[in-house]
Amino acid sequence: MNSEEGTTLTAPQKASGEHRRSMIYASFNFINSIIGSGIIGKYSLHISKFNLSHKQTQITLMLCLYFVADYSIILLIKGGNMSGTHSYQSLVKSTFGFPGFLILSGLQFLYPFIAMISYNITIGDTLTKVFQRIPGVGPDHILAERHFVILLSTLAFTLPLSLYRNIEKLGKVSFLSMVLTLAILIIAIIRASTLGTQILPTENAWVFAKWNAIQAVGVMSFAFICHHNSFLIYGSLDQPTLSNWSRVTHGSVGSALIISAAFAVAGYSTFTGYTQGDIFENYCRNDNLATFGRFCFGLSIITTFPLECFVTREVLSNVICSRDLSKAEHVAITFLIVAVCTSISLAYDCLGVVLELNGVLSATPLIFIIPSACFLKLSSGRWFKGENLLPTILISIGLFVMVTGLTMTGLYPQDCSHGVEMFYCADANVSGTVPPS
Template structure:
């Protein structure tokens, strides 16, 4: 197992305690400088955290409301966000109790090597499948963007999803993934946030201009629907960020639980506001017709939606490297006993990106990927493992104080995971990849230019 368990600048990882000592020395030399650097690191960490949460999963949140019903869906979305916030702080608390500085070492110190292996599989599986979904989304969105260029038709190479995925991989995701320092992605994360806000505005505009022209489906405003558990899986996929927690915690100047709690609350709350607004705007536009990829609902000749597709595709490209950081860390922890050399770092990164790209070229149904990854990987990483570690390390009985909350989260987690997997297998989402919606042929609907 690698000696380091999170990635920082240079050729080796720096433990959080050492970072705290460095911060104290800086404060003795220049308190104002140390304070500015501390605030800057918190802002950068927040950008990275929000960017980690708001990935391709947000595109499926309108569909999650379609599964659960609008009112119940919003309640579940808020509940998932609150549980996410609580379990992230719980995770770092467990790390402090056990003296661990990574998710893997925390689980190993509490559940031994079998627990470490289970976590490693889950912690690798989630970001790995997420990267596949990012590539699928890139292929879906940017091909439609390129088709709006004069002279680029359906048979043009720029309209071929395989070519677009390969092009974005070589030009953007692979070079960004080769960074060794997660802090260097702070500006990229800020760009991704700006793009996500732009997408939110576009979806809200279309809710006001296109939504009234599309008749709601039957039972569009039903409070609850029977397959709400599948919606929880999609929401869990959208909010999972625990696999990045120790990485981002370690990037803080003088990392403390108080600072981490502030970063977590700000990041999760911001992500919840953006996600809820996006989900409601998307669902109210198309109601029961809402698909797993909301941009599949918009017409091809909708220029505003095309710009939104471009922004989302670029946002996904900038999120990809954060997930690659985690998958590379898990691999290095499992197969080596030292820090990766520069050559090994490049080789492992290229292998991860190559496998993800190959799988995304072979499979193109985003909705099923979101549901399965949410139920199989995200749910245990959010609900079960952080709570289990805290229960094992904390004193007192399981039904007392904070232990009771952790125990309830474990029960909920197993229920959501098992039920979600069964429902996804029995009632998989229909994949209508690339199909033009029937209302796009309606002459009464103007989508290219919003009504004046």
């Protein structure tokens, strides 16, 4: 074999390389989709007030939701294979007819659409504080105006990235988002060790579990959902088989679990009952390390936005057109989605209640109820026997979480302190710029 032959890839080797690359890109997109929400998963601990000295309880809840999400994602694709369908909407339509198709389309549109609104709110909250650390940029500067920052990020980044037609092209962008997220996590852990001892815990901060902990399940469901774009990512695989998809799912959801749990512990252990829906709302504005973290956080959210836009566009195209979009239609629908989403985020600035409502109304049925119901409809045998038992249990849990979570959110909505410097920042030591005494 000559040197040229030794370096030339054969067709099977090329196919194997493309297969691995497609799985890697699919995993990046999957993890980015989950982490985009999971990075704020620590907010669920602000609601539930778990006792961090009982880590086994906290980890148990997150592990349960991890297994539910992991199982239902695979169940969803399995249902698609059983019915010969290739999208979430077509699966539900084949099993529950046109009424089911409309309900699923509404939920599948609502979740990523609200997620995009929450991302814009986060971008506005975060990057304005970053820009104010630039010399000469004060509170009255245009770069300190959240409306301008949201519009700037939309026109410069989120809209152009959302115009892609192939989700696989976002794989490298999603990898960048993962790197940024790891940097943010390191910063949160550092600040947990430097600030946690300086901020006194709120009253009953370490109570084992409060009676309204059910609200945490809805927000955690928000943090673990990726079902709405599962078929899109599954279809991007070079070899879309159930075994390949299972490997992608296990690795992606597991990675997101670890990162979300780390954020949850670092965030709540630092700020206890003062924890805000946006973790960087808690850090002081003159904290240079937190400023860098805010910058990474803003970029990470910007790179996640297009993944959600892909889903909303596909849902609209399936409902309105029932065919592949032309180039002009693709651009027009993308502009419409981004414009409406941006307009709402400019008018509304409280993130906490947005996450709660999206969790109980959209994420919970998409994770617990619909994949299980489709599988039960397609499978043979009784609903309470064999492999049908677990989907039946998940439906029951999902209905309970939806009803209870919605009631609790209506009765006890979470507040927010948008743009307000936290009281403990008055102490120079707590700002993070001066080592604690």
